[in-house]
Amino acid sequence: MNLLQWFNQHAVSFTLILAYIPLIATVVTTIVSLVLVRATLRYSEASDRSLALSREQFEREWAPELHIKLERMSSREARIFATNLARISVLMQMVQMRKLSMAVPSLRYFLNEPLVGGTTWSEDLGKRFFACTGDDYEGQIAVSLTFYAAGRMYRTDWFRFQVQVHNGQLLYLHPVNMSARRVRALEPRNGTGSARRELARDVVERDVVEDAAKSDGKGVTTAIDSRER
Numbered sequence: 001m002n003l004l005q006w007f008n009q010h011a012v013s014f015t016l017i018l019a020y021i022p023l024i025a026t027v028v029t030t031i032v033s034l035v036l037v038r039a040t041l042r043y044s045e046a047s048d049r050s051l052a053l054s055r056e057q058f059e060r061e062w063a064p065e066l067h068i069k070l071e072r073m074s075s076r077e078a079r080i081f082a083t084n085l086a087r088i089s090v091l092m093q094m095v096q097m098r099k100l101s102m103a104v105p106s107l108r109y110f111l112n113e114p115l116v117g118g119t120t121w122s123e124d125l126g127k128r129f130f131a132c133t134g135d136d137y138e139g140q141i142a143v144s145l146t147f148y149a150a151g152r153m154y155r156t157d158w159f160r161f162q163v164q165v166h167n168g169q170l171l172y173l174h175p176v177n178m179s180a181r182r183v184r185a186l187e188p189r190n191g192t193g194s195a196r197r198e199l200a201r202d203v204v205e206r207d208v209v210e211d212a213a214k215s216d217g218k219g220v221t222t223a224i225d226s227r228e229r
Contacts (some may be wrong), residue, residue, distance in 0.1 A: 061087065062086065062087055062088050062150075063086060063088075064084075064086050064088055064090050064147070064149040064150075064154055065084075065085040065086040066082055066083065066084055066085065066086075066090070066115075066145055066147065066156050067082070067083045067085055067159075068080065068081070068082055068143050068144075068145055068156060068159040069081040069082075069083070069159070069175065070125075070143060070159075070161050070173055070175070071173065072170055072172065072173040073124070074170075075169045075170050075171070076168075076169070076170065077124060077125075077126065077170075078124075078125045078129040078170060078173060079122055079123065079124050079125065080095065080122065080123055080125055080143070081120055081121070081122045082115060082120065082121045082122070082145055083119075083120040083121075084115045084116065084117050084118060084119055084120075085118075086117050087117040087118070088117055088149055088150060089114060089115065089116045089117055089149070090114070090115050090147040090148065090149040090154075091112070091113070091114050091115075091147060091148040091149070092111045092112075092113045092114075092115055092121070092145060092146075092147045093110065093111055093112070093146045093147055093148060093153070094108060094109070094110050094111060094145070094146040095107075095108070095109055095111065095143065095144075095145055095146075096108050096143070096144045096145075096146070097128075097129075097132040097141060097142070097143050098132065098141065098142055098158075099132070099133070099137070099139065099140070099141055099142075100139065100140045100141070100142055100160065101139065105144075106131070106132040106133075107128055107131050107132040109128060115147070129170070130165065130168060130170075133163055133165045134165065135165065135167060135168040136165060136166055136167065137163060137164075137165045138163070138164045138165070138166075139162070139163065140160050140161065140162055140163065140176060141160070141161055141163050142158035142159065142160050142161075143158065143159050143161070144156050144157065144158050144159070159175070160175070160176040161173055161174065161175050161176060162174045162175075162176050
């Protein structure tokens, strides 16, 4: 009898507890869902970082990288060397040479030479070298190379060389520095659209402008020779 009275007295409390059970279950479910969402977001961010790292590693491993060198063979002959430092093979298309005092190339000539990764190509420049420098010149010249790789066109930055030519005789030819940046693509991967090709933009263009401005007190306007494919 006492037990029945106790149940009757606490019937309201049990009813209230039973009413709160769905609410507590909803709160717990919400908290668990938020924890799972946060874990999913962290996993997604980690996956994105891992994918970006893998892609960067792949691009670094297979990105084209060419090194250009000019070498004096005799007083009347200079030779150009192009070494493919990457794994991917390339198809060389054009060599450009210019004096640093000029904004546009003094010389362009076209090629159709394949270059396998890890190999070196060379060619005598002959009269083409003196067509760039002239019979008397002392200063720096820059050389760049345009090539195809994996269906895209690339251009190296300008490799600079210190040159002295007197009376049509090549006295010395020494490298100044290496390229400051990697090769850059000149056209989109799908080959569509009109991509501007900066075929004569110098890495040290700003330094040349500043030096010229200091020497004569006048500004120098540089023109970038670009063309559409």
